[in-house]
Amino acid sequence: MRLKFQPVKDLRNHVLQLWWRRRGLAVPSRSQCTQYIDLAQVSGISLQHIEPALHSIFPEWSMSGRVDEIPEQLEMLSEAEQAEMAAWEGKATIDHPGAMMAIVSQGSLFCRYGFVLTKDQQEILDLNGDGFHHVFPHAGEVVYVPRPTKVPGRLLVLTNSCAQRNYYHWTIEIMSQLRLLQESGIEFDWVAAPNRKPFMVQSLTLLGIEESKILRMGRYTHLQADELIVLGRDGGYPHPTGIEFLRDSMRSQSWSKYGSSERTRLYIPRTSCSSRRIVDEEKLIIALQKLGFECVRLELLTVKEQVELFQRAEIVVGPHGAGLTNLAYCRPGTAVLEISPTSRPCRYFHCLSHLNELAFRVYFGRAVRRPGHVGTEADIEIDLAAVLQEVQDLLSSVEQPVACAM
Structure with a gap:
């Protein structure tokens, strides 16, 4: 049963935070901007700029x-x-921003909104979705998340704030980015996709991705892979190549x-x-x-x-x-x-x-x-x-x- 009433959501989050404080992991809150780290400061990340910015x-x-x-x-x-x-x-x-892929060694992915963390649970701002406040609307200086489930091999990250609920943003900002994999020849073992709407799995299988390889990301799903493959975002406007x-x-x-x-x-x-x-x-x-x-x-x-x-x-x-x-x-x-x-x-x-x-x-x-x-x-x-x-x-x-x- 989905709980849509906001006070009920807030109570659920409060209880989970108490539990994860004892059993989970601490992550600096997005309200503390000084805690952000960008790609230039992170070891264990290799960047591949596949396409230049386009005007x-x-x-x-x-x-x-x-x-x-x-x-x-x-x-x-x-x-x-x-x-x-x-x-x-x-x-x-x-x-249009330049198209980019990042490979994150031992990184983890939290929830369907797409928060990418280093192996030390630091949020990587340049790779993350923008829906943090949807999950933790009353976050303090530190939030707590469940310990991740280990996933062997390479995990392709297809999560994003808007795309996890909207067909346009999923297609234009996520699906169109799969061209980068085709162009570069980079392979993956698993795909992390939001567990929200049926069109996500349907569209991926139409492009030849086996449904058994699709890992559905829920509101509190936390996965850690040997390597994460994270695609950049095209933005709201359709990209010619996409x-x-x-x-x-x-x-x-x-x-x-x-x-x-x-x-x-x-x-x-x-x-x-x-x-x-x-x-x-x-x-x-x-x-x-x-x-x-x-x-x-x-x-x-x-x-x-x-x-x-x-x-x-x-x-x-x-x-x-x-x-x-x-x-x-x-x-x-x-x-x-x-x-x-x-x-x-x-x-x-x-x-x-x-x-x-x-x-x-x-x-x-x-x-x-x-x-x-x-x-x-x-x-x-x-x-x-x-x-x-x-x-x-x-x-x-x-x-x-x-x-x-x-």
Whole structure:
């Protein structure tokens, strides 16, 4: 049973801290910044810089709807959210960090958020996830963790704060990084992946990793290996080489529909989500179904089924959300209409579409915040006729996706 009520979580953590203080290991708290150590100060770590930093420039995007309301909405956001949306106008300039792998001798990995520790239980800041406060929200100068379980051989670390719960971050920040292993030829014995969502194991097995080699990281799992292989993070924006790796890896599968002559028109709702749902969505779905669209709830499909679906897509329409991550698998020429609230002019899917040569447009609807919605979280009120006009324009002006040979 998952305990979601915060006071219950806090009590559980308090009890565990008392127990691990007697039976576990001490780790300097992240609140004590002077305790951090970086890679340059750590012995037993070998670094491999596989790719240099990359500077990408993406063109202006095609916007419609209530675009003039975006500046007012941005003023209501936090500084961090405003920084994330800073590139919403004009050309977008994205700086991708250099891709890096680190091999940590006798290191250990704690929890699904991805905290990498030296053999002396010192946290390695440059390699860690950023979700420390989720596990220990009231940490003092020292926190206590369980003693690690020994894992023989090399353990590939695929844990990260956002990626342990979100399909977009898992795919764009973690899965795309597996190209580094392919390029370098480095082998591993085990894979540490978050034990949170089924799409993680499914996507890894699609790339040929045996499920028996996947070690599922829970909230308090602690593993120590002969060597940890830790991949750097691409950041939130899709990396050109990473998207190419994802697309071509799935394209080369025996079950791939990338070269199929079949076409489908997709509408991707956010039925099971609490934010960015379209107001009166039923009216939009009925209108799109008259145009031959299929309404697909991706959370009911396996990753393989989602990839196949997007490989066959002629056009994809849907609100801004993780489901559009599957645009990474579309063929050139596929049309895309993203529907977003004016509170979230985020260009992730525009950049992804540009890398895959998709015909992309975004429609901004009025941000409607229900109780509990803050910041960029808002439902979307649309002008149905305007959205349908965008769809018709895409259908009439965009060439059919090319059937690509395998």
